[in-house]
Amino acid sequence: MSTIEQETETEETTDESAEPTVESPGERRRAEKQERAQAREDQRVDEEIDHSEETITLKVFRYDPEVEGKEEPRFDDFTVPFHKGMTVLDALIYSRDHYDSSLTFRHSCRQAVCGSDALFINGRQRLACKTQIADLDAGTIRIEPLPHQEVVKDLVVDMEHFYDQMEAVEPYFDADELPDDELEEQRQDRENREKIKMSTRCIWCGACMSSCNIAAGDNEYLGPAAINKAYRFAMDEREGEQRKQERLRIIEQEHGVWRCQTQFSCTEVCPKDIPLTEHIQELKREAVKNNLKFW
Amino acid sequence: MHEHDVIVVGAGGAGLRAAIAADEEGADVALVTKLHPVRSHTGAAEGGINAALREGDDWELHAYDTMKGSDYLGDAPAIDTFAQDAPEEVVQIEHWGMPFSREDDGRVSQRPFGGMSFPRTTYAGAETGHHLLHTMYEQVVKRGIEVYDEWYVTNLAVTDHDDPEERHCHGAVAYEIATGNVEGFWARDGVILATGGLGQAFDHTTNAVANTGDGCAMAYRAGVPMEDMEMIQFHPTTLPSTGVLISEGVRGEGGILYNDEEERFMFEHGYANNDGELASRDVVSRAELTEVNAGRGIEDEYVDLDMRHLGEERILDRLENILHLAEDFEGVDGLDEPMPVKPGQHYAMGGIETDENGETCISGLYAAGETACVSLHGANRLGGNALPELLVFGARAGHHAAGKDMKTAEIQTGRSAKSEDGDVEPPVEPGAIEAGSSDGDVAADGGERSSSDRRSDAAMVEPKETLEHTVRQERERIESLLEADGINHAEVRSNVQETMTENVNVFRKEESLNDALRDLRRARERYEDVAVADPSRTYNTDLIHTIETRNILDVAEAITLGALAREEFRGAHWRAEFQERRDEEWIKHTMLAWDDGTPELYYKPVLLESQWKEYEPKERSY
Numbered sequence: 001m002s003t004i005e006q007e008t009e010t011e012e013t014t015d016e017s018a019e020p021t022v023e024s025p026g027e028r029r030r031a032e033k034q035e036r037a038q039a040r041e042d043q044r045v046d047e048e049i050d051h052s053e054e055t056i057t058l059k060v061f062r063y064d065p066e067v068e069g070k071e072e073p074r075f076d077d078f079t080v081p082f083h084k085g086m087t088v089l090d091a092l093i094y095s096r097d098h099y100d101s102s103l104t105f106r107h108s109c110r111q112a113v114c115g116s117d118a119l120f121i122n123g124r125q126r127l128a129c130k131t132q133i134a135d136l137d138a139g140t141i142r143i144e145p146l147p148h149q150e151v152v153k154d155l156v157v158d159m160e161h162f163y164d165q166m167e168a169v170e171p172y173f174d175a176d177e178l179p180d181d182e183l184e185e186q187r188q189d190r191e192n193r194e195k196i197k198m199s200t201r202c203i204w205c206g207a208c209m210s211s212c213n214i215a216a217g218d219n220e221y222l223g224p225a226a227i228n229k230a231y232r233f234a235m236d237e238r239e240g241e242q243r244k245q246e247r248l249r250i251i252e253q254e255h256g257v258w259r260c261q262t263q264f265s266c267t268e269v270c271p272k273d274i275p276l277t278e279h280i281q282e283l284k285r286e287a288v289k290n291n292l293k294f295w
Numbered sequence: 296m297h298e299h300d301v302i303v304v305g306a307g308g309a310g311l312r313a314a315i316a317a318d319e320e321g322a323d324v325a326l327v328t329k330l331h332p333v334r335s336h337t338g339a340a341e342g343g344i345n346a347a348l349r350e351g352d353d354w355e356l357h358a359y360d361t362m363k364g365s366d367y368l369g370d371a372p373a374i375d376t377f378a379q380d381a382p383e384e385v386v387q388i389e390h391w392g393m394p395f396s397r398e399d400d401g402r403v404s405q406r407p408f409g410g411m412s413f414p415r416t417t418y419a420g421a422e423t424g425h426h427l428l429h430t431m432y433e434q435v436v437k438r439g440i441e442v443y444d445e446w447y448v449t450n451l452a453v454t455d456h457d458d459p460e461e462r463h464c465h466g467a468v469a470y471e472i473a474t475g476n477v478e479g480f481w482a483r484d485g486v487i488l489a490t491g492g493l494g495q496a497f498d499h500t501t502n503a504v505a506n507t508g509d510g511c512a513m514a515y516r517a518g519v520p521m522e523d524m525e526m527i528q529f530h531p532t533t534l535p536s537t538g539v540l541i542s543e544g545v546r547g548e549g550g551i552l553y554n555d556e557e558e559r560f561m562f563e564h565g566y567a568n569n570d571g572e573l574a575s576r577d578v579v580s581r582a583e584l585t586e587v588n589a590g591r592g593i594e595d596e597y598v599d600l601d602m603r604h605l606g607e608e609r610i611l612d613r614l615e616n617i618l619h620l621a622e623d624f625e626g627v628d629g630l631d632e633p634m635p636v637k638p639g640q641h642y643a644m645g646g647i648e649t650d651e652n653g654e655t656c657i658s659g660l661y662a663a664g665e666t667a668c669v670s671l672h673g674a675n676r677l678g679g680n681a682l683p684e685l686l687v688f689g690a691r692a693g694h695h696a697a698g699k700d701m702k703t704a705e706i707q708t709g710r711s712a713k714s715e716d717g718d719v720e721p722p723v724e725p726g727a728i729e730a731g732s733s734d735g736d737v738a739a740d741g742g743e744r745s746s747s748d749r750r751s752d753a754a755m756v757e758p759k760e761t762l763e764h765t766v767r768q769e770r771e772r773i774e775s776l777l778e779a780d781g782i783n784h785a786e787v788r789s790n791v792q793e794t795m796t797e798n799v800n801v802f803r804k805e806e807s808l809n810d811a812l813r814d815l816r817r818a819r820e821r822y823e824d825v826a827v828a829d830p831s832r833t834y835n836t837d838l839i840h841t842i843e844t845r846n847i848l849d850v851a852e853a854i855t856l857g858a859l860a861r862e863e864f865r866g867a868h869w870r871a872e873f874q875e876r877r878d879e880e881w882i883k884h885t886m887l888a889w890d891d892g893t894p895e896l897y898y899k900p901v902l903l904e905s906q907w908k909e910y911e912p913k914e915r916s917y
Contacts, residue, residue: 067831090537109334110503172392236392
């Protein structure tokens with residue numbers, strides 16, 4: 001019931017105690033082992049589902065470049081008992097722990113702060129942990145890896161490009177000067193702290209980058225998250241004017257802020273409600289002001 | 296094989312601070328983490344960072360509050376070192392750009408927190424940990440410190456000497472999650488464990504899924520004693536479905552707890568007639584469970600936390616993130632209805648025994664942050680003390696490992712610090728299952744060398760040889776988990792979590808603790824039959840979780856043994872049979888050493904005196 005069982009179609013039930021045949025290498029042994037695990041899990045699932053009143057169905061993207069039957073992407077269905085307050089992440093964990101332990105996805109904090117589980121859920125970038133199933137208003141939930149990123153396996157995408165873009169904006173505080181006394185803090189007024197507040201909430205989940213058409217077409221585009229990171233420092237008055245100039249030069253480059261066409265898709269999907277498009281626009285204005293100054 | 300001067304395992308707050316410190320000393324340092332640094336659970340900390348920064352405050356007051364909060368189970372040299380170093384560390388992260396909340400004059404804001412005699416808690420909104428984590432990771436990027444992200448450290452390369460105090464740690468072995476490669480990491484100067492919490496030993500916890508006590512379990516099996524493992528903090532307000540934390544701030548602003556009969560039970564049933572909902576975490580947690588056990592819980596499970604009377608404006612101004620949490624994770628609108636809450640595992644006060652410099656009894660092996668027990672928090676951690684701890688002791692461990700000349704530690708480590716043998720009679724044999732066959736079951740044994748192996752391989756003392764041996768062993772363990780046919784680890788893990796939450800929770804009875812030990816023994820036996828169903832080398836999380844489950848087993852058992860041994864009520868540890876603090880007998884640390892698979896319990900004295908101060912135990916009342 002849980003997965004499309006391509007392997008079991010050719011070979012019916014397997015004896016639990018059967019020894020692996022000598023002719024087959026490890027591959028075959030593993031395949032058989034998987035089948036047996038599958039049979040046991042299916043039985044357990046049947047028992048559990050019978051007692052549950054309401055269920056939902058997940059349609060989950062599956063892919064593994066080195067496992068037979070998974071080299072070609074496919075979708076597997078998982079039927080999961082529903083309870084109030086259940087999130088998409090809860091349902092994925094349930095599916096993995098009860099049906100198929102090879103179902104692979106990143107997750108850790110379960111509270112929308114680690115940024116591990118941005119996924120493409122019913123056609124939109126969302127954090128699985130922060131998405132209430134009841135809010136999706138759909139009997140079947142389609143779960144795919146983030147679009148426009150290379151899939152490593154199942155729902156796991158390669159984040160390296162995202163991290164590279166973040167690092168490209170020199171994403172670290174670097175004040176022109178610091179107080180002499182090592183026990184004296186820098187001053188920052190409340191308005192300035194408030195100005196950078198939303199930009200500091202970024203959890204590096206990659207939802208914005210994945211939603212961005214420009215990033216999809218231009219691999220060198222810094223992307224909303226990295227530009228927001230640059231904003232966070234460029235607007236922080238503790239750093240000083242000289243550093244701000246350097247920062248504006250970075251985001252002004254060919255694949256920087258000017259690429260943004262203000263489609264607002266990043267802003268719409270951001271799970272931390274960061275006004276990304278506004279931040280990009282503001283940096284454009286800053287850059288223009290800056291260039292006029294040196295004219 | 297990778298080579299560095301210092302290897303830091305884990306890249307949350309403690310690991311990042313340690314790596315920066317080692318870099319400051321000129322060491323070639325690398326971070327090895329099973330996540331990416333910004334995914335670490337330090338990011339979930341809400342409250343703040345305590346430090347005596349202002350006129351009228353003083354490190355000695357912070358130290359005094361911390362010792363009192365620890366219920367006199369903290370060690371004075373650790374507490375005094377902590378309180379003295381904290382201000383410098385807080386200003387340091389401000390200089391690194393931490394976006395602290397600010398006063399009108401532009402200085403860092405500080406607010407009052409439970410158990411603090413001065414408003415010394417610095418903060419950045421209700422997302423202090425998130426900002427701390429990102430600020431430090433930014434500095435790691437700036438310094439170009441090498442990060443091996445999504446590499447899971449599965450074992451330590453420790454020499455084979457019979458006496459753990461003669462052993463030396465030369466590195467670690469890690470599994471690259473993306474590819475399945477197993478590689479050695481040679482640490483020329485030291486390995487620092489900064490792996491965070493162990494909340495996954497319980498089924499209701501505020502901790503991340505990744506908090507599986509890896510560092511504790513690895514150090515324990517390598518011969519480092521675990522200290523005060525029974526001291527687990529339960530937070531009184533967590534959401535029932537997920538364990539997501541609802542900050543103390545709600546009660547601080549005036550939130551009220553009600554039972555099923557709509558009674559304000561903290562007062563009406565006399566749990567805390569002065570402080571009510573704002574009594575310390577252990578008191579409120581016990582009150583809530585008492586209500587539930589007396590049949591006055593809602594749906595026999597939780598109580599209600601109501602903040603509606605504060606009004607929409609005030610809630611939106613000060614507690615906005617709480618509304619999001621309740622809505623996103625419980626489907627409840629806090630403006631419209633009370634929020635369901637119950638106690639959840641939150642923090643481990645105990646852990647890997649270290650001294651003030653982060654060093655364990657095995658030379659070259661360090662620990663810092665929640666995984667460590669320098670004995671700062673003793674029997675109870677005060678809110679706002681965890682983040683400065685990871686800064687102070689992360690930095691000290693990093694500096695020391697990189698060879699900085701530091702004062703000799705006052706705290707003694709290892710079995711030579713033993714003052715007394717332990718007496719605990721578990722109903723079943725704890726520790727590793729004896730390997731059934733002659734070749735030993737390396738997989739089920741968590742990579743620990745069997746005693747026969749140890750004897751036959753007594754020459755294993757050279758650094759490279761030690762590391763290469765450990766790499767071979769880990770490859771063998773992983774192969775056998777992948778090749779074997781058996782049960783899914785998730786069943787074993789949930790058995791452990793269920794019995795821990797049922798029996799080693801806020802209330803602890805001898806009978807229940809014994810039940811837990813029996814369940815844990817059965818879980819260990821079942822773990823002998825686990826196997827990884829996913830055959831892939833690519834991003835095999837089934838394998839990672841299976842290895843973690845072994846670590847969870849070891850730490851869960853250590854927690855339970857400590858709880859059974861400590862026959863008193865101190866801080867977070869409450870025993871039905873012994874409902875008072877027993878200073879004459881119990882101002883001592885419970886220590887557990889893993890001696891070739893058999894846990895040995897012993898005690899060492901609490902140090903109530905440091906080179907700076909002496910403390911007199913007093914009643915902990917607020």
